[in-house]
Amino acid sequence: MELIYEKSRPGRRAGGVPRHDLPKAEIPAGLRRAVPPRLPEVTEPELVRHFTALADRNFGIDTGFYPLGSCTMKHNPRVNERAAALLGFRDLHPLQEDEGAQGALDLMWRLQAYLAEITGLPGISLQPAAGSQGELTGLMLMRAYFADRGEGEQRDTIVTADTAHGTNPASVTMAGFKLEKVATDERGNLDLSDLRAKVTERTAGLMLTNPSTLGLFDEGIEEVAEIFHGAGALLYYDGANLNAVVGRSRPGDMGFDIVHINLHKTFSQPHGGGGPGGGPVAVRDTIEPFLPSPQVVRDGDVFRLDHDRPKSIGRVRGFAGPFGVFVRSYAFMRAYGPELKEMSDVAVLNANYLLARLRDVFELPYDRHCMHEFVLSARNLKREHGITALDVAKRLMDFGIHPPTVYFPLVVPEALMIEPTETEVKERLDEFVDAMHEIAREAAEHPELLRTAPHTRPVTRLDEVRAAKEPVVRHDFADRATTPAGTV
């Protein structure tokens, strides 16, 4: 496909800027452009076709089944876009004074109340813009909490599971803590004897996903909480997998002290390609004074942003947080109403249906019922036919299905991490099962077909190492040898 720069011809236009009668801006000579910017010049139909063709080559949740484990790629109800586009929300200036933003503050306050109910923890900050930023905020809260108790120097270590998402150790390091990893036992739970040996008076806390990235609910979670609280440490819940438990169990009741919620996953928000997201944190009352400032509060019937928070860790994001995400999440929760738990029930049911139908064809490393996702291993295909999890993932694309997450969690060799979500109907789940069975047959009969897949996509097998090491993410005229001569 031609690049927009290759389509460009001098003098073609897709639109014009109206003439204005404003005085010329006084821009210092040193900051002025010497030559006009060199932009692609195309007609409007060419422009529309170009970007439509690009969009057609993309794959998204609106294109087909997208079982990307841990990412919770569920349908985003369109009505939420209507709500987010209401003029009073859409056109609100981020610096609007509180009196002129009562509706928006009201919505944020209500969203806080729902999140407090769902997590079982009373203090909420909506500021963090992603799960990973929620993690960093949570660790900063732990630091502030221990510093306030005079234990800031002593508590320098955070424990994570060996199944943890990569952002967990990254956040621990960014927050200036040391990292201690704990093993997983044969049932997929935290190994309690390894854990006991690693929790000391230097431990600040645990950072854990429950259900874990194996899609398994930790059966020893109450004992885990006792071990940490007994040592004076805190428990942080990585809420990326909250989609499995909403309305059924609450991190606060499990013993966690700080939680982040990935609004963009559990409460729907288009989030492929990196954003926008929302990662609010919920905390126990003992940690509430340290929450980021400002906080949304209610005085009688009036809502305001409270900046008077002397123990706060300060701002972690500009303005009041990713507001459009709040509107969509609030609308999503209201659409379910008190039956929000059905969302998690169906997510868990769909995952267990797939697990039951796939376990005969792929290896199942932990033989238990799963929560909202599960991890299979393509180890049997590798052993018998030299076919890897990557080959399976690439071949799925030829069936019009987005690959699952592969090679994660690291404790499972040739891992395929599958998360169907609650928004898929049985026919789509069955199509996925059929595709996986067909691929397993092909592995035995035509392994070469898998090794060279995909065959039907705009690009075939890529050199992924080179793509990561030498990414080409930008083109302009200077890069294009074919640029028509004389264009400016």
Ligand SMILES: Cc1ncc(COP(=O)(O)O)c(C=O)c1O
């Ligand atoms: C288990 C887990 N923790 C944390 C994160 C980080 O969340 P975010 O991508 O919003 O930063 C993810 C994201 O995929 C995740 O799956």
